Amino acid sequence: MKKITTIEAENLSITRAKKVVVKNLSFAVKQGEVFGLLGGNGAGKSTTLLAFLGFLTSTEGAARINGVEADVDPAATRRAIAYLPESANLYPHLSARENINYFLSLAKVKSSADDIEMALNQVSLAEEARDQRLSSYSKGMRQKVAIAVAILRQAPILFLDEPTSGLDPVAIDEFNRLITKLAKSGTTVLMVTHDVYGACQVADRIGLLRRGELVGMFEATNDARISVDEVHQAFASGA
Amino acid sequence: MKTAITIAAQEWRYWSRTKLASAVALLAFILICTSVFATFSQVAKEKDTRETLQIKAEETFRDQPARHPHRMVHYGHYVFRTPTSLAALDPGVDPFTGTVMFLEGHRQNSATFSPSYDGAQAGPFSRLTPALTYQLLLPLVLIVMGFGVVAREREAATDRQLVTSGISPISIWLGKTLALGSVAFLLLLPMLAGVALSESNWSIGLGFFALYFFYVLVWVLIITAVSTWSQRTSVSLLILLSIWLILCVLLPRLVAGAAATAIPDTSQIETDMDVIMALRSVGDGHNSRDPAFDRLKANLLQEYGVKRVEDLPINFRGAVAQAAEADLTAILNEYADKRIAGQRVQTQLVKSYEFVSPFIALQSASMVAAGTDARTHHRFLREAEAVRFQFVQDLNKVHEHKMAYVDDINRNRDTDAARRTRVDSENWRVLRDFRFNADPADTRLERLFSSYAVILIWLMVFAIAGLLGARRLPEVNHG
Numbered sequence A: 001m002k003k004i005t006t007i008e009a010e011n012l013s014i015t016r017a018k019k020v021v022v023k024n025l026s027f028a029v030k031q032g033e034v035f036g037l038l039g040g041n042g043a044g045k046s047t048t049l050l051a052f053l054g055f056l057t058s059t060e061g062a063a064r065i066n067g068v069e070a071d072v073d074p075a076a077t078r079r080a081i082a083y084l085p086e087s088a089n090l091y092p093h094l095s096a097r098e099n100i101n102y103f104l105s106l107a108k109v110k111s112s113a114d115d116i117e118m119a120l121n122q123v124s125l126a127e128e129a130r131d132q133r134l135s136s137y138s139k140g141m142r143q144k145v146a147i148a149v150a151i152l153r154q155a156p157i158l159f160l161d162e163p164t165s166g167l168d169p170v171a172i173d174e175f176n177r178l179i180t181k182l183a184k185s186g187t188t189v190l191m192v193t194h195d196v197y198g199a200c201q202v203a204d205r206i207g208l209l210r211r212g213e214l215v216g217m218f219e220a221t222n223d224a225r226i227s228v229d230e231v232h233q234a235f236a237s238g239a
Numbered sequence B: 001m002k003t004a005i006t007i008a009a010q011e012w013r014y015w016s017r018t019k020l021a022s023a024v025a026l027l028a029f030i031l032i033c034t035s036v037f038a039t040f041s042q043v044a045k046e047k048d049t050r051e052t053l054q055i056k057a058e059e060t061f062r063d064q065p066a067r068h069p070h071r072m073v074h075y076g077h078y079v080f081r082t083p084t085s086l087a088a089l090d091p092g093v094d095p096f097t098g099t100v101m102f103l104e105g106h107r108q109n110s111a112t113f114s115p116s117y118d119g120a121q122a123g124p125f126s127r128l129t130p131a132l133t134y135q136l137l138l139p140l141v142l143i144v145m146g147f148g149v150v151a152r153e154r155e156a157a158t159d160r161q162l163v164t165s166g167i168s169p170i171s172i173w174l175g176k177t178l179a180l181g182s183v184a185f186l187l188l189l190p191m192l193a194g195v196a197l198s199e200s201n202w203s204i205g206l207g208f209f210a211l212y213f214f215y216v217l218v219w220v221l222i223i224t225a226v227s228t229w230s231q232r233t234s235v236s237l238l239i240l241l242s243i244w245l246i247l248c249v250l251l252p253r254l255v256a257g258a259a260a261t262a263i264p265d266t267s268q269i270e271t272d273m274d275v276i277m278a279l280r281s282v283g284d285g286h287n288s289r290d291p292a293f294d295r296l297k298a299n300l301l302q303e304y305g306v307k308r309v310e311d312l313p314i315n316f317r318g319a320v321a322q323a324a325e326a327d328l329t330a331i332l333n334e335y336a337d338k339r340i341a342g343q344r345v346q347t348q349l350v351k352s353y354e355f356v357s358p359f360i361a362l363q364s365a366s367m368v369a370a371g372t373d374a375r376t377h378h379r380f381l382r383e384a385e386a387v388r389f390q391f392v393q394d395l396n397k398v399h400e401h402k403m404a405y406v407d408d409i410n411r412n413r414d415t416d417a418a419r420r421t422r423v424d425s426e427n428w429r430v431l432r433d434f435r436f437n438a439d440p441a442d443t444r445l446e447r448l449f450s451s452y453a454v455i456l457i458w459l460m461v462f463a464i465a466g467l468l469g470a471r472r473l474p475e476v477n478h479g
């Protein structure tokens, strides 16, 4: 099956506060693929995501979604992306259901109460928590609500920024399974993380980012996941 | 637009779930209602009292028994400035200028307060008028409720989430403005009720309310603009409080100070001394032998072809009283006009600063709309003076024509002469009714045009500022 490119960085360079933080970055992600962008703190991972969302403009090159440059038509690229920032940006004064309803109504997505329950089941948010305000939630619970929003929005592309940091191991396992399932159903996933183990578990391919530059690329094969040791060695060697 | 309404509704939910916001809104509403109700009932009572007292004063004057007309000149009369309907919401200069005037011969008294007026009795609300509550306090309430409308989203990076949901930053700004605007409108309802209850002329009532509506809208736009530009809620609050302090407290003070020094209000004693000096040139109207009236005497003797004042067909003393009153009034009017002109320059000067602060613009315009501005008070002073001069001179004419000179000069020695100089109480009808009315609605509305223009310019400036802020809403870095 021939897969179409949905996410593409071409010689992308970004300057923040007069410092070049992403340098000549090129990679492409095909539909249904899970791509992990791995790197240490300050490597430029979040910056790269913001460029695709049109929140930061590129100084050189281009960040494209479905062939559309984010700098040119940010509204179009945003429409295609469900974005989970480092800390789930939801409203603490609203319950899970209220948050979901609000964001869906803004995105003009029609979802029945059943759909919402199903999504919340899918992310396995505890039943009794669903009508409580998010101010009483743990980070993992908030993350689940954010993913539920992303699922319900049915956006073809999912951006995840350090999605598993702060989650307990059980939650991480659940989360990874969910991502794999979404990718199987056709969602393209771009995940940025500094967690080597987590990345190797879900990603079809991993790009290693160091000081804004892509310094390595790893790919899973049909019968083997990406080797944690191999990636770890590459990651550690540059530190 | 639908998106904006969804965002506005969401903001309402936030307020309803935040104790501080709900408490502030509720307190503000109670305070506003109290202020409207207190001032409304106080002014309504005052209006009743003054109308009654005015009629009573006229009846008392006309019911005086037969006596020498000059005694009526000194008996005097009261005129009252009855408040306009909208004074119930903006008493304007009323509490400072006085609203009653005692009219008598040979003097121009200043306006004082009616005997029933007791500022202390009305409590603190006699100063916290609805006008001031809306001009000064409402912006503060809106700041407390609205400083975070957009800054809060930006601080929590939920603005990115909103934008990635596919809505435009302009919708966010519009929704937030709609939310704060609807709160402002709710808080304006007590004033709308006050206008509807007090003012029967809908055009001026609407014109008055529109001033406040636009003013409050200016604040809504200031708040959303600053909140949109601010990276943090704390910064937004700080900036907004500073703006409030500058626009509503500092600038009005400075401008008032500038007005005071531009036209130094010469002290009362100084003016009084000047007037006394000037009046020396006028003869004493009670003394017909004052050499100041020699000329009048000569003219009259010649006119009637007689040799002695006793032979004149008129009472010379009455003629003297008239001439003296006319001369004296001319001088007093000159000083009164000077004083009024000075005050007028001051209010004009303050008004000319309306473009530096919407507060100054509204404060001046509100008094014009309510008919409680200094200019209206000045007209009251002039009309009251006209009544005074007319009844005094008419009494002096009675003095001139309805008794003999000989009787008049002998009335203290001869009881028969005294009886003959007493004129019938019918003559007290010379007193005209006095009913003071503020300028008609059309005139007031015409004078409001420039203020509307200024406030609308403020509206546009901050709408544009908000829109520009919204445009860079998602591009801002969150670190």
Ligand SMILES: Nc1ncnc2c1ncn2[C@@H]1O[C@H](COP(=O)(O)OP(=O)(O)O)[C@@H](O)[C@H]1O
Pocket (backbone or CB within 6 Å): A016, A017, A021, A039, A040, A041, A042, A043, A044, A045, A046, A047, A048, B477, B478, B479
């Ligand atoms: N708001 C900002 N303003 C200026 N520089 C920033 C900002 N945020 C991040 N940076 C800089 O950009 C670089 C990359 O940051 P980021 O993309 O957040 O790294 P990562 O997500 O990989 O940890 C860092 O050097 C950081 O200092």
Ligand SMILES: [Mg+2]
Pocket (backbone or CB within 6 Å): A045, A046, A047, A086, A161
């Ligand atoms: Mg990051």
